[in-house]
Amino acid sequence: MELQPEDSRKGSCPAEEWPLAKESVIPVSKPDRSVHRNWLIAFLMLMLYITFLVSSSQLTSSAFNEERYKPYKAPFLFIWCKLFLRSFTFLIVLSVLWIVRKCKGRPFSVHKIWLHCTSPLRTEDQPTLIKSVTLLHKFWPIVIVTISLQVAWIVGHVYAPSSLMTALGSGTVAISYVLSWLVLKNRMLVIKGCFVLVAFAGIGMICYGSLKPEFAASAFQSTNTSFDNSTADPGLLSSLSIAAISFEGASIYIGVICGLSGALFMSLHTLAFKKAFQNVDLMQVALIVSVTHFFACIVFFPVAITFNLTDYEPWHLTRMPWAAMLTAWTCALISALSYAYGLALSNPFFMSLAEVIVVAISTALDAFMRGMAMNNLQICGIAIVAVAFVMMVMPDPWLDFKDEEASGEEVPGRKSRTTDL
Helix, strand or coil, X not given: CCCCXXXXXXXXXXHHHCCCHHHHCCCCCCCCHHHHHHHHHHHXXXXXXXXXXXXXXXXXXXXXXXXXXXXXXXXXXHHHHHHHHHCCHHHHHHHHHHHHHHHHCCCCCHHHHHHHHCHHHCCCCCCCCCCHHHHHHHHHHHHHHHHXXXXXHHHHHHHCCHXXXXXXXXXXXXXXXXXXXXXXXXXXXXXXXHHHHHHHHHHHHHHHHHHCHHHHCCCCCCCCCCCCHHHCCHHHHHCCCCCCECCCHHHHHHHHHHHHHHXXXXXXXXXXXXXXXXXXXXXXHHHHHHHHHHHHHHHHHHHHHHHHHCCCCCCCCCCXXXXXXXXXXXXXXXXXXXXXXXXXXXXXXXXXXXXHHHHHHHHHHHHHCCCCCCCHHHHHHHHHHHHHHHHHCCCHHHHCHHHHHHHCCCCCCCCCCCCCC
């Protein structure tokens, strides 16, 4: 019998008889293209949300505080028109869905979509009927908070620049986290609770930096040359530009109060929405947004008319910056839709990162393009809020070290602290 080399004998044996053959073969699964595509679309939605939110905020500030527009500003008319435009959210989303399905050759049934979108508005005892009592019960808290949020946000832009408003608005996450713990009885991690306090400290620094007497006397005065509207061509009043804006230092506190109130109302809006509607998709959210803003238009219309009839807010309809205002409303609507769609494709942590970027871009625009540099206290406060913000929007399993050590299991998305020997 002739002896064969070891390599030859090994090559003649079946693969199943090799020692540890099965264990040494690691199956490789193909990446899911749909998941990759969804995250790419979510990233695109994140960029659209940031772009249009910053554009809306800057145009809103221009419509109220550019020297050529100041005599004609009407914030409460601005609020009503913005609410009215957002009431068309469902029709816009439905039109986009119809175009997409027609391009792909898929069937499109308005009746089925309507039944699906209105299912959160029906009760189990009468699944085919939408009761007025149900509408009132679900929508009246959201409508009141929506109106309050828009009033705080828009009036705040009259008395403070968009950089300060967005910085104060970033405190929404901290307030929402506390309200979810108090009202919804959600669990609060100790580390996140600490960063809530850090966020409030940063907001306090921003407010103090805006209100201290030695700074408020000349706060946010643009270094650019002001525009004299007395000799301006009326046709120029509707043009779009980033020009010189100015604020009265003694009135900055109104903008600060509105910014803090806006953060609170935004948190209450999120809380009211979670209490009224759960497990809803993008189309259902679009219908809820449309119904909410339709009711808000009806409720707020007497307020806007009263301010106009009493000359508290006269409407100079022919001299208002309609191009800037309409573009601001449209940008706000697109940003809201982009955020909702991106949230449906990704997660709250990913989309919430936009808030930090929005604050940074708004601050840079006000500083370099409008000549409104913030002081050191405000910059430090914004940095502190940004760090706390990132920690608070992280998923709980990433920060819950206690549960991980108790269970002995590795938390998905985070590497194990043990080393393979």
